[in-house]
Amino acid sequence: MAEQGEPIDQPVIYRTFLFAFVIWAAHFMVAYGAALVFPGEPLARWIAILALLAALAALFIWMRRLGKPRPYLALAALGLSAVSVIFGTFPAFVG
DSSP, X not given: OOOOSOGGGSHHHHHHHHHHHHHHHHHHHHHHHHHHHSTTOHHHHHHHHHHHHHHHHHHHHHHHHSOSSOXXXXXXXXXXXXXXXXXXXXXXXXX
């Protein structure tokens, strides 16, 4: 049964917002922390890449768990988090 009400009032939207931004924040802490603890070392790059892959996999799995039709606000939150996770990997490479 489809959820009733405005799109922003649906619980699936809130859960997706929370999940997407928690994944984003966790990835940022891991990647930036690796760049701070191991500055300029290949280990920081590998940690950031593994965190990137894990975060993108988690976001993709969550998107697949959403029922069809997928709410556009939930997809927007997942997309914003995915792009931010990708850009959040850069401190380990520039660092």
